[in-house]
Amino acid sequence: MAMILHSLSLSSLFRRPNPNSSRTSKTATSIHYSASPSPHMENTQSKKRVAVCGGGVIGVCTAYFLAKKGAAVTLIEKSSVACAASGKAGGFLALDWCDNGAISSLARASFNLHRSLSDELNGPENYGYRPLTTLSLTVTESQTTSTSTNAGSSSILPSWVDGPIKSPRTIGSPETTAQVHPKLFTKTLLNKAVNDYGVEVVIGKVERVVGVEVEGGRVDSVVLEGGRVIESDSVVLALGPWSGKFEMLSSIFRVYGLKAHSIVVEPKEGASITPHALFLSYFPARGGKALDPEVYPRPTGEVYVCGMSSEQEVPDNPEEIAGDPDSIQVLKRVARTVSSHLGEGEAQVKAEQACFLPCTDDSIPIIGEIPGAKGCYVATGHSCWGILNGPATGAALAELVIDGHASIVDLSRFSPTRFV
Ligand SMILES: Cc1cc2nc3c(=O)[nH]c(=O)nc-3n(C[C@H](O)[C@H](O)[C@H](O)COP(=O)(O)OP(=O)(O)OC[C@H]3O[C@@H](n4cnc5c(N)ncnc54)[C@H](O)[C@@H]3O)c2cc1C
Numbered sequence: 001m002a003m004i005l006h007s008l009s010l011s012s013l014f015r016r017p018n019p020n021s022s023r024t025s026k027t028a029t030s031i032h033y034s035a036s037p038s039p040h041m042e043n044t045q046s047k048k049r050v051a052v053c054g055g056g057v058i059g060v061c062t063a064y065f066l067a068k069k070g071a072a073v074t075l076i077e078k079s080s081v082a083c084a085a086s087g088k089a090g091g092f093l094a095l096d097w098c099d100n101g102a103i104s105s106l107a108r109a110s111f112n113l114h115r116s117l118s119d120e121l122n123g124p125e126n127y128g129y130r131p132l133t134t135l136s137l138t139v140t141e142s143q144t145t146s147t148s149t150n151a152g153s154s155s156i157l158p159s160w161v162d163g164p165i166k167s168p169r170t171i172g173s174p175e176t177t178a179q180v181h182p183k184l185f186t187k188t189l190l191n192k193a194v195n196d197y198g199v200e201v202v203i204g205k206v207e208r209v210v211g212v213e214v215e216g217g218r219v220d221s222v223v224l225e226g227g228r229v230i231e232s233d234s235v236v237l238a239l240g241p242w243s244g245k246f247e248m249l250s251s252i253f254r255v256y257g258l259k260a261h262s263i264v265v266e267p268k269e270g271a272s273i274t275p276h277a278l279f280l281s282y283f284p285a286r287g288g289k290a291l292d293p294e295v296y297p298r299p300t301g302e303v304y305v306c307g308m309s310s311e312q313e314v315p316d317n318p319e320e321i322a323g324d325p326d327s328i329q330v331l332k333r334v335a336r337t338v339s340s341h342l343g344e345g346e347a348q349v350k351a352e353q354a355c356f357l358p359c360t361d362d363s364i365p366i367i368g369e370i371p372g373a374k375g376c377y378v379a380t381g382h383s384c385w386g387i388l389n390g391p392a393t394g395a396a397l398a399e400l401v402i403d404g405h406a407s408i409v410d411l412s413r414f415s416p417t418r419f420v
Contacts, residue, residue, distance in 0.1 A: 047072040050401060051222045051232035053206040055079075056086035057182060057386055058379045059238035060190045061394025066236075067197035069402050074230055076222065078205035081190055084240055084318040085355040085386065087183035088262060090296045090306050091128075092277055093388045095176040102364045103389065106409050110392035114178065117391060121192060127184035128299045134172030134277040137165050141285040141337050158274040163338045177277060179296055182387045204228060209235050209248060212373035219375035234375045234401050241314045241356040243366075243380040248373070253366060253419040255380055257314035257356035261327040262306035264351040267341040270301020282334055293334045302350060303342055305331050314356050323354040357383050367393055368400065368415035377401060378416055 048071045052063040055077025067073045077083075093114055098107040114129070123129030135156060142164060157168050193199040204224035211220035221231045241257035243249045267273060278295040293307030308327035315321060336343030360366055360381035367379045379397055382389050396406035 049232045050234045051076060051230050052236045052238060054238035054240060055081040056084055056240050057186045057390035058393055060186045061390040062236050062238055062379060062397045063199050064189050064193040065394040065398035066401060067193050067199045069398050071402060073199045074202055075199055076202045076204055076206055079318045082183045082186040085357060086186050088353050088355040089182040089387050090294060090304055091180040091182040091387050092296055093178045094172060102413050106389050106392050109409050110389045113391035113395060121188050126188045128181040130275055130299055131174030131178045132275050132277045133174060134177040136169045136171045136279045138167045138281045139337060140164050140283045158276050160272050160339050160341050162340055181298060209376055212376055215372055236377045236379060236397060238379045240380060241358040249378060252416060254361050256311060256359050258309050258359050259312040259354055259356055260306060260309040261323045261331055261354045262304060263328060263331045263349060264302050264304050265335055265342050265347040266302045266350050267347040269341050273297045273303060295338060305335050307331060321354055323352050328352045359383050365414050366416050367397060368411050371417050371420050
């Protein structure tokens with residue numbers, strides 16, 4: 001069976017866990033997270049100052065929920081908001097694909113939060129939120145240019161998926177799978193946080209957290225490259241794969257980057273591309289192991305194709321991350337093999353890119369207060385599910401920082417204390 005379970009091997013790390021039959025017996029319940037200001041903060045009238053470091057989806061979601069709870073939040077990003085994986089991801093969301101694993105409750109809560117955020121922020125219009133049907137397919141590339149071979153061969157295959165397809169199977173319904181445009185989602189949420197809840201955005205590189213040098217010390221500020229000091233009662237480090245380069249974190253646990261590639265193509269016949277996400281077992285013509293690329297049509301008519309991952313050193317500057325030409329070529333072949341609408345001449349290539357998944361040694365995100373550093377929190381290691389899990393991570397961390405405990409999701413499983 002294709003896509004059986006998330007495995008730790010690099011070739012399949014990008015592969016997401018496959019939902020099993022129990023999926024259909026569960027229904028999506030909506031969580032409406034109110035994020036009311038804490039009574040303590042209302043009483044004292046003094047806002048807790050929180051510096052959130054990192055302007056990816058995890059930092060932005062955390063900043064949003066903290067500010068909504070009444071904190072005075074400064075978001076610090078070294079390059080530009082959503083410049084890394086949070087801007088270049090697929091944006092696929094699944095309710096129950098993580099069931100029976102460590103992130104099951106996080107994923108379920110987050111899927112439902114995405115739904116309520118979409119209502120609040122007009123997600124369909126502002127960032128392409130929409131429910132999807134999701135299929136798994138086996139594709140065998142031929143030596144010659146692909147010809148349409150499967151149009152109409154299966155009732156579940158949409159007509160634009162006209163390549164050499166075998167064994168199509170429905171693995172997600174519009175009740176259990178959805179998508180967002182990740183960059184637009186992150187930016188829309190930040191705009192709301194800035195305009196409605198007063199979040200301040202600072203462009204600068206966080207160099208260190210001050211106040212925690214002495215064992216048991218409490219955070220009092222962060223220092224940026226160039227010496228600017230931002231005073232804070234609490235600090236959240238949401239540095240994605242750069243967590244592994246931040247000594248305060250790397251001295252406790254390892255976070256490494258898995259480089260993955262993607263292309264975005266715009267077919268001439270955009271209107272014929274239906275909302276079907278495709279998870280492939282793709283057999284290249286040259287032989288070798290099956291690849292596991294993913295294909296996500298977007299409401300704009302564009303189609304996003306990703307895959308081809310390997311562990312690599314994360315460059316300091318996110319803007320310097322470029323795709324490896326061979327991997328990009330493979331993704332172009334995948335696109336034209338799956339659909340004649342996505343090949344050269346029929347579609348324009350709008351983006352060729354790469355970015356890094358933030359990965360941990362036990363494949364579980366790290367979310368919680370850093371041992372020995374009171375008031376300093378970390379949120380990283382979301383691997384291939386950071387867009388899905390951003391909202392619940394942010395909402396739970398906001399509760400932890402402001403109220404001292406998280407109720408929306410039990411964060412104990414994610415605590416960095418597991419590494420000490
Ligand atoms: C090809 C690909 C496809 C994906 N598809 C999906 C998907 O369909 N669904 C899904 O749920 N997930 C998906 N993911 C995973 C998801 O993109 C990541 O898990 C998520 O974006 C991680 O978010 P982050 O905020 O932790 O990290 P990032 O997005 O990497 O953000 C970290 C930010 O911190 C900043 N930063 C770093 N160091 C500093 C510093 N010292 N000071 C200030 N700022 C700093 C960086 O500039 C960066 O902006 C995909 C990932 C890839 C690579």
